[in-house]
Amino acid sequence: EVHLxxxxxxxxxxxxxxxxxxATSGFIFGKYNMHWVRQRPGKGLEGVxxxxxxxxxxxxxxxxxxxxxISRDNSNNSLHLQMTGLRAEDTALYFCAKDSPNGSxxxxxxxxxxxxxx
Amino acid sequence: xxxxxxSPLSLPVTLGQSASISCTSSRSLVSSxxxxxxxxxxxxxxxxxxxxxxxxxxxxxxxPDRFSxxxxxxxxxxxxxxxxxEDVGVYYCMQGTHWPYTFGQGTKVEIK
Numbered sequence: 695e696v697h698l699x700x701x702x703x704x705x706x707x708x709x710x711x712x713x714x715x716x717a718t719s720g721f722i723f724g725k726y727n728m729h730w731v732r733q734r735p736g737k738g739l740e741g742v743x744x745x746x747x748x749x750x751x752x753x754x755x756x757x758x759x760x761x762x763x764i765s766r767d768n769s770n771n772s773l774h775l776q777m778t779g780l781r782a783e784d785t786a787l788y789f790c791a792k793d794s795p796n797g798s799x800x801x802x803x804x805x806x807x808x809x810x811x812x
Numbered sequence: 813x814x815x816x817x818x819s820p821l822s823l824p825v826t827l828g829q830s831a832s833i834s835c836t837s838s839r840s841l842v843s844s845x846x847x848x849x850x851x852x853x854x855x856x857x858x859x860x861x862x863x864x865x866x867x868x869x870x871x872x873x874x875x876p877d878r879f880s881x882x883x884x885x886x887x888x889x890x891x892x893x894x895x896x897x898e899d900v901g902v903y904y905c906m907q908g909t910h911w912p913y914t915f916g917q918g919t920k921v922e923i924k
Contacts (some may be wrong), residue, residue, distance in 0.1 A: 739855075739918070740815075740914075741913045796867055797867070797909055798867075799913065
């Protein structure tokens with residue numbers, strides 16, 4: 695069974711930095727693209743970033759480009775999101791998600807909450 | 813980024829009646845492999861999203877057959893043929909053709 699467990703969420707001041715992690719199990723991590731998706735309080739889903747299986751090809755939403763960096767450790771089955779220059783509008787529940795071969799997301803974690811506030 | 817626009821954003825429905833949600837895209841979602849990676853997800857309050865439909869019209873395992881997805885010249889549609897109480901929540905379309913994947917704004921389905 696696929697398990698995705700996010701960690702690292704916290705309350706941080708505007709301009710601060712945070713690193714999210716996602717521990718995975720139940721599938722061959724190195725064979726799947728991975729995503730970070732966020733959901734602001736009471737709002738919809740927003741794709742934040744995606745990383746290819748090889749770790750070198752990455753995509754970012756315009757809203758986080760230049761501030762967030764996605765990475766993965768295939769030897770440790772883990773996904774990360776380094777967030778810098780945090781803003782109030784980055785406050786959200788951040789989900790780790792597993793890609794599926796058919797241009798989709800099939801599995802989701804439960805999310806980790808990031809709050810940007812002074 | 814690709815913009816997906818859903819309508820309506822709120823959908824009160826009567827139990828047993830049908831409901832339809834529309835999703836239009838700012839760009840073609842036909843991939844270089846000829847497939848169209850448009851998905852439908854369902855999220856209940858306090859839960860993570862769950863995929864219902866992938867590649868426009870293919871249902872996930874365990875999804876009731878009252879859920880169906882389609883495409884016409886004007887966009888994509890999710891149809892719930894006989895709404896049940898467990899169908900309440902927010903429905904999202906999501907495209908996986910262009911990186912990063914993007915989502916519609918969500919349609920909140922509630923029982924009248």
